[in-house]
Amino acid sequence: MKFEWFVASRYLRSRRKQSFISIISIISIGGVALGVATVILVIAVLDGVEHGLKDRFLSNEAHVVLSLIDYGFFRDYQKRIKRIEALDDVVAASPAILTQTGVFRERTDAIQDVIVIKGIDPAQEDKVTGFSTYVDGSTDFLNSELIEKARLIRDETITGGIILGGRLAARLGIIKGDVLRLLIKIAEGPVHGALLPDLANFVVIGFYESEMEYYDNKLGLIHIDSAQKLYGVKERANSIFVRLTDAELAPRIATRIEDVAGFTVLEGMPHARTWMEAQAQLFWALRLEKIATIVIEALIIIVASFNIASTLIMTVMEKTKDVGTLRTLGSSRGNIMRIFMIQGSIIGMIGTILGTALGLSFCWLLSSNTARPAYWYAFVLAVPILLQIFIATQRVLPNKGGWKLAAWILLLVGVGFALYCLVRPISFVDLGLSQIYQMHQMPIKVNWLFVIFINALSLVICWFATLYPAWQAANLKPVEALQHE
Amino acid sequence: MLNTTEALIRIVDLHKSYYDGEAELPVLQGVDLEVNMSELLAVIGASGVGKSTLLHIIGTLDRPTAGRVLYDEQDIFTWHDTELARFRNKEIGFVFQFHHLLPEFTALENVAMGALITTPNDKAVYEEAASLLEYVGLSERFSHYPSQLSGGERQRVAIARALINKPKVVLADEPTGNLDRRSSEAVLELLWDLNSKSGQTFVIVTHNQELAQKVDRVVQLVDGKIS
Ligand SMILES: Nc1ncnc2c1ncn2[C@@H]1O[C@H](COP(=O)(O)OP(=O)(O)OP(=O)(O)O)[C@@H](O)[C@H]1O
Ligand SMILES: [Mg+2]
Numbered sequence: 001m002k003f004e005w006f007v008a009s010r011y012l013r014s015r016r017k018q019s020f021i022s023i024i025s026i027i028s029i030g031g032v033a034l035g036v037a038t039v040i041l042v043i044a045v046l047d048g049v050e051h052g053l054k055d056r057f058l059s060n061e062a063h064v065v066l067s068l069i070d071y072g073f074f075r076d077y078q079k080r081i082k083r084i085e086a087l088d089d090v091v092a093a094s095p096a097i098l099t100q101t102g103v104f105r106e107r108t109d110a111i112q113d114v115i116v117i118k119g120i121d122p123a124q125e126d127k128v129t130g131f132s133t134y135v136d137g138s139t140d141f142l143n144s145e146l147i148e149k150a151r152l153i154r155d156e157t158i159t160g161g162i163i164l165g166g167r168l169a170a171r172l173g174i175i176k177g178d179v180l181r182l183l184i185k186i187a188e189g190p191v192h193g194a195l196l197p198d199l200a201n202f203v204v205i206g207f208y209e210s211e212m213e214y215y216d217n218k219l220g221l222i223h224i225d226s227a228q229k230l231y232g233v234k235e236r237a238n239s240i241f242v243r244l245t246d247a248e249l250a251p252r253i254a255t256r257i258e259d260v261a262g263f264t265v266l267e268g269m270p271h272a273r274t275w276m277e278a279q280a281q282l283f284w285a286l287r288l289e290k291i292a293t294i295v296i297e298a299l300i301i302i303v304a305s306f307n308i309a310s311t312l313i314m315t316v317m318e319k320t321k322d323v324g325t326l327r328t329l330g331s332s333r334g335n336i337m338r339i340f341m342i343q344g345s346i347i348g349m350i351g352t353i354l355g356t357a358l359g360l361s362f363c364w365l366l367s368s369n370t371a372r373p374a375y376w377y378a379f380v381l382a383v384p385i386l387l388q389i390f391i392a393t394q395r396v397l398p399n400k401g402g403w404k405l406a407a408w409i410l411l412l413v414g415v416g417f418a419l420y421c422l423v424r425p426i427s428f429v430d431l432g433l434s435q436i437y438q439m440h441q442m443p444i445k446v447n448w449l450f451v452i453f454i455n456a457l458s459l460v461i462c463w464f465a466t467l468y469p470a471w472q473a474a475n476l477k478p479v480e481a482l483q484h485e
Numbered sequence: 486m487l488n489t490t491e492a493l494i495r496i497v498d499l500h501k502s503y504y505d506g507e508a509e510l511p512v513l514q515g516v517d518l519e520v521n522m523s524e525l526l527a528v529i530g531a532s533g534v535g536k537s538t539l540l541h542i543i544g545t546l547d548r549p550t551a552g553r554v555l556y557d558e559q560d561i562f563t564w565h566d567t568e569l570a571r572f573r574n575k576e577i578g579f580v581f582q583f584h585h586l587l588p589e590f591t592a593l594e595n596v597a598m599g600a601l602i603t604t605p606n607d608k609a610v611y612e613e614a615a616s617l618l619e620y621v622g623l624s625e626r627f628s629h630y631p632s633q634l635s636g637g638e639r640q641r642v643a644i645a646r647a648l649i650n651k652p653k654v655v656l657a658d659e660p661t662g663n664l665d666r667r668s669s670e671a672v673l674e675l676l677w678d679l680n681s682k683s684g685q686t687f688v689i690v691t692h693n694q695e696l697a698q699k700v701d702r703v704v705q706l707v708d709g710k711i712s
Binding site: 003321335478479 | 541544546547566567570571572573574575577579581585586587588589590598599601602603605646650
């Protein structure tokens with residue numbers, strides 16, 4: 001191999017009257033680099049989003065939620081929790097009453113919004129979801145100062161305190177200390193036949209600010225005792241929230257939780273829902289996005305490798321005489337083949353290394369900067385990719401009218417796409433992610449294993465591109481090659 | 486010079502035709518020739534008669550249409566391509582009318598090339614290459630590229646290159662065909678000196694009268710046969 005390296009590296013370095021080949025090698029290197037850089041960056045962003053989402057989601061939500069399949073209330077929840085907590089890998093469990101209800105503003109009788117009410121035991125709940133870290137205000141649902149104050153100055157009965165999602169509160173125009181009226185049930189009023197809403201008054205004691213759309217926009221937290229009183233379900237709950245030592249264990253432990261909860265047939269069928277089930281769609285969408293990215297970038301690298309192939313084909317043509325000479329000196333076909341394979345692989349290697357460096361520095365730039373990449377990102381990507389495809393098609397395709405036309409059409413379609421990207425860049429808004437996850441910064445997470453994988457993939461693709469030209473060189477007839485002008 | 490009568494190369498009923506589609510162009514039509522150890526043999530003949538073709542086949546660069554070439558009684562064309570390349574590398578040195586030096590490599594590297602293919606030890610190879618360049622009178626030209634050398638100098642580098650693996654046989658195809666009188670003489674001096682000192686076998690295709698008179702034996706190729 002030493003001999004082949006010696007010759008191949010000299011051919012790569014030489015500058016004599018082959019500036020055209022050099023330009024093409026630079027384009028090949030650039031193409032490979034671009035593909036590698038893009039895939040590293042995009043995957044890092046998608047990984048970052050996924051990781052951030054998981055993080056946020058898991059710190060707001062339990063790993064497993066146990067309920068009956070008809071969401072009915074059940075007794076003895078503290079006993080069941082004891083048994084669940086005795087399981088391996090379970091950190092804590094807490095009871096909750098989950099319902100939906102309408103909210104009324106003070107002194108109005110129209111439903112203003114429908115929200116999710118979660119009745120919790122604050123101390124137990126904190127062990128499961130750690131909700132208190134996201135609360136701006138008090139978590140004392142029963143005796144907070146604000147409640148005392150409201151009880152003093154108002155003539156209505158105050159049931160307790162409520163913590164409202166921050167965005168929900170903003171939408172309703174509510175500040176701390178205000179009274180929020182929840183619809184409990186529709187009851188018959190004093191006048192026969194007329195229906196009146198049965199309302200309960202809660203004092204807003206804090207805001208829930210998790211930066212997860214679902215919670216901030218929809219959730220109201222109250223004390224489980226208040227919830228039980230409101231719905232007349234003393235000592236009952238309808239869900240048990242469970243935290244595990246490791247979120248990834250959820251699918252395995254879910255069925256065990258169902259078993260130890262000890263529901264009888266009469267009580268109903270239990271179902272333990274994992275966080276993955278709850279968010280399956282979202283994570284599935286992210287995974288698809290990742291696969292699509294890898295496929296597209298692999299295609300870009302393949303296109304770039306066509307350039308490597310055409311560079312090599314031209315080098316072989318230019319070096320035909322040298323190949324003849326080397327054969328007279330006793331180089332075997334294998335020697336010749338390896339010389340050109342090494343030459344192409346070096347181009348691929350330089351491109352891959354540059355691309356990795358470029359991709360990682362983009363990652364670093366984006367993670368240290370709050371700028372969104374939208375417009376210039378699409379532009380920076382689109383233009384070189386197009387050039388790349390165009391040059392590759394020009395070199396590789398036969399020099400015939402039909403093919404030329406196809407290349408031009410490809411270029412036009414590409415330019416159109418680039419313009420479209422400029423006007424309307426592919427962004428997280430389109431992915432629907434910004435609805436769920438309010439981003440203040442590009443989430444970036446570099447997966448080193450993936451970086452290694454994509455490097456290997458790129459090298460293999462480039463290596464394959466060298467096979468045909470190298471094989472061609474190896475099969476030159478020595479005498480004819482020698483006499484080649 | 487003891488074994489000059491022993492045949493090193495035996496060519497038996499060698500045929501070579503070129504094909505242009507269906508049309509056959511017979512070039513060699515039954516060449517029989519023996520080349521003895523340490524012999525300095527000149528092959529002459531009219532232009533286009535097939536001298537270069539014969540030399541290429543002797544040098545394993547091309548395969549014959551029919552017939553055999555035996556080195557030490559071994560029929561080399563029964564061998565695989567890789568073995569032939571190896572054999573060519575070790576046992577045969579070529580000098581052509583045109584120098585065929587590799588333009589990207591210095592004189593020293595060009596001379597060393599044939600040995601670098603198989604030898605991992607560069608240092609010894611470059612020392613050998615340097616002494617060969619000194620021998621052909623180019624001790625000042627080690628790091629010059631072919632484009633920086635005169636025609637005669639290039640041809641002398643090419644001769645040094647042919648000798649790097651101490652081949653048994655040196656095949657030269659009009660080695661002075663492209664040189665002026667003075668350069669030609671220098672190259673010829675070299676060849677004679679080499680032949681007398683090293684005992685290597687030389688097969689030289691030439692039109693040069695002076696050369697043809699000074700060799701051990703001259704054979705003429707006429708109508709595809711040795712006459
Ligand atoms: N690759 C080839 N394809 C077809 N014909 C060829 C090929 N190589 C050589 N020939 C033909 O074979 C014949 C012999 O060629 P060759 O080069 O061996 O002649 P030569 O004796 O060396 O001539 P010169 O003294 O001019 O060098 C010529 O007629 C030539 O046209
Ligand atoms: Mg000739």
